[in-house]
Amino acid sequence: MIEIKDIHKSFDDNYVLKGISATFTDGMNNLIIGGSGSGKTTLLKCMVGLHAPDQGSVIYDGRDFTRLNTEERIDIRKEIGMLFQNSALFDSMTVEENIMFPLNMFTNQSKEEKLDRVNFCLERVDLKGKNKLYPSELSGGMKKRVGIARAISMQPRYLFVDEPNSGLDPKTAILIDELINEITDEYNITTVVVTHDMNSVMGIGEKIIFLYDGYKEWEGSNQEIVNADNKQLNDFVFASKFAQAAREKM
Amino acid sequence: MFTDFGRYILLLKSVFKRPEKWNIYSKNIFNEMVYIGVESIYLIGIISLFVGAVMTLQIAFQLQSDLIPRTIIGSVNRDSAILELSPTISALVLAGKIGSSISSEIGTMRVTEQIDALEIMGINAPGYLILPKILAGITMIPLLVVISIGLAILGGYMGGSFSGAISGADYYRGITEGFNPYTIAVSLVKAFFFGFIITSVSAYQGFYVKGSALEVGRASTKTVVISCISILCADYVITGLML
Ligand SMILES: Nc1ncnc2c1ncn2[C@@H]1O[C@H](COP(=O)(O)OP(=O)(O)O)[C@@H](O)[C@H]1O
Ligand SMILES: [Mg+2]
Numbered sequence: 001m002i003e004i005k006d007i008h009k010s011f012d013d014n015y016v017l018k019g020i021s022a023t024f025t026d027g028m029n030n031l032i033i034g035g036s037g038s039g040k041t042t043l044l045k046c047m048v049g050l051h052a053p054d055q056g057s058v059i060y061d062g063r064d065f066t067r068l069n070t071e072e073r074i075d076i077r078k079e080i081g082m083l084f085q086n087s088a089l090f091d092s093m094t095v096e097e098n099i100m101f102p103l104n105m106f107t108n109q110s111k112e113e114k115l116d117r118v119n120f121c122l123e124r125v126d127l128k129g130k131n132k133l134y135p136s137e138l139s140g141g142m143k144k145r146v147g148i149a150r151a152i153s154m155q156p157r158y159l160f161v162d163e164p165n166s167g168l169d170p171k172t173a174i175l176i177d178e179l180i181n182e183i184t185d186e187y188n189i190t191t192v193v194v195t196h197d198m199n200s201v202m203g204i205g206e207k208i209i210f211l212y213d214g215y216k217e218w219e220g221s222n223q224e225i226v227n228a229d230n231k232q233l234n235d236f237v238f239a240s241k242f243a244q245a246a247r248e249k250m
Numbered sequence: 251m252f253t254d255f256g257r258y259i260l261l262l263k264s265v266f267k268r269p270e271k272w273n274i275y276s277k278n279i280f281n282e283m284v285y286i287g288v289e290s291i292y293l294i295g296i297i298s299l300f301v302g303a304v305m306t307l308q309i310a311f312q313l314q315s316d317l318i319p320r321t322i323i324g325s326v327n328r329d330s331a332i333l334e335l336s337p338t339i340s341a342l343v344l345a346g347k348i349g350s351s352i353s354s355e356i357g358t359m360r361v362t363e364q365i366d367a368l369e370i371m372g373i374n375a376p377g378y379l380i381l382p383k384i385l386a387g388i389t390m391i392p393l394l395v396v397i398s399i400g401l402a403i404l405g406g407y408m409g410g411s412f413s414g415a416i417s418g419a420d421y422y423r424g425i426t427e428g429f430n431p432y433t434i435a436v437s438l439v440k441a442f443f444f445g446f447i448i449t450s451v452s453a454y455q456g457f458y459v460k461g462s463a464l465e466v467g468r469a470s471t472k473t474v475v476i477s478c479i480s481i482l483c484a485d486y487v488i489t490g491l492m493l
Pocket of ligand 2: 042
């Protein structure tokens with residue numbers, strides 16, 4: 001479980017997060033949603049320590065990340081897997097080397113053990129046998145899957161995902177969502193997904209927080225979201241022509 | 251500008267933290283040495299030959315006097331190659347070749363979040379990315395400078411005898427006469443610092459790129475400008491202190 005308490009963050013005079021508190025539950029997809037520029041990525045990066053919040057705390061199962069020293073942070077980071085918006089695979093390494101990289105850096109496993117783990121992860125994301133390809137040879141969806149394989153290679157307790165569907169066609173997007181969902185269930189991970197895609201929200205949004213103007217404007221599940229009585233949220237949920245048409249039929 | 255310098259020093263501090271795994275680092279250091287050293291030999295070689303040849307012709311032109319022995323031409327070319335031309339011209343050229351490539355490599359990793367990915371894993375990104383480049387720079391650039399000195403002197407020999415400005419025998423006597431090994435030490439000290447400047451300035455510029463691919467390009471231009479100016483300042487200071 002991850003708790004965040006009263007997170008504030010500004011960049012120069014751009015006040016992006018104005019005090020956000022929330023709880024992210026184990027074995028569940030916790031979604032952070034909101035329009036572009038609403039600070040979703042910033043919140044995610046504050047949680048994992050890529051940005052230092054101006055104020056507030058981030059607590060990983062009782063350990064307050066914002067108050068730890070560098071060594072203690074590294075211990076938590078080894079329990080974190082993250083899938084970046086554009087996958088952030090290392091260009092100079094093959095798929096296999098990308099997934100093996102954290103194992104090389106942090107474990108003393110033998111070459112065979114590491115290779116077994118890589119192949120297991122690759123199979124898990126349906127990319128068996130793609131070991132020797134370079135990131136530039138992969139499609140967007142494949143990159144995301146390699147990104148997931150790399151994120152799970154160290155068996156994380158916490159998985160952070162930034163816009164899993166950006167740049168993917170709707171069908172591939174759903175496959176990626178399902179994969180994240182399955183992995184979260186299987187390993188009972190605390191998963192935090194940032195998205196602005198309503199398909200994901202409806203598909204995997206077990207627990208949702210909606211950011212607007214730097215505040216947590218609404219909180220609930222995908223069951224509740226369509227009937228929620230919140231103007232900002234309704235504007236966001238029913239922004240697309242498709243959703244509006246569907247709503248009129250309801 | 252002062253905040254920039256402070257950030258540069260802080261970055262260097264994290265670069266020199268104890269590495270996580272030496273065997274991975276040593277592989278990276280080797281690769282960087284090949285890139286910075288071996289793959290620059292050709293360029294530095296050609297430039298040095300020509301600079302040596304041209305210098306010899308110019309010195310011969312300026313010293314047309316019966317009072318001055320012709321052998322001086324060789325000695326002057328040797329000393330200017332060792333003390334100034336080889337280290338400085340090599341460094342300026344390498345600031346363009348290596349500096350801009352390091353800064354765009356690291357800058358691209360920044361804007362595509364690859365550096366964030368390293369940090370999320372708990373890896374000291376400055377150490378992992380920058381230390382091998384700096385170590386390769388401070389070892390390979392002195393080596394390149396030694397090669398450059400050799401070729402500049404050879405270039406003088408070839409240029410001088412082809413054009414008839416100085417006979418091969420006179421030139422040879424000139425370069426062997428009155429040689430002071432201390433000049434080589436000065437040259438290597440310069441090369442060491444130039445290597446450090448080129449790799450660390452470019453890494454700094456790349457590491458703090460913000461935004462997009464456009465900024466990556468700007469950072470590498472800035473790298474070349476700042477490295478060149480820093481090289482020339484360091485050149486002046488080292489020369490002043492050591493000679
Ligand atoms: N590293 C940064 N430096 C300065 N401003 C930033 C930085 N990252 C994000 N911002 C600003 O913070 C705001 C929120 O950005 P972001 O969190 O990326 O939004 P989202 O992910 O919801 O689209 C934007 O106005 C953006 O310009
Ligand atoms: Mg974002």
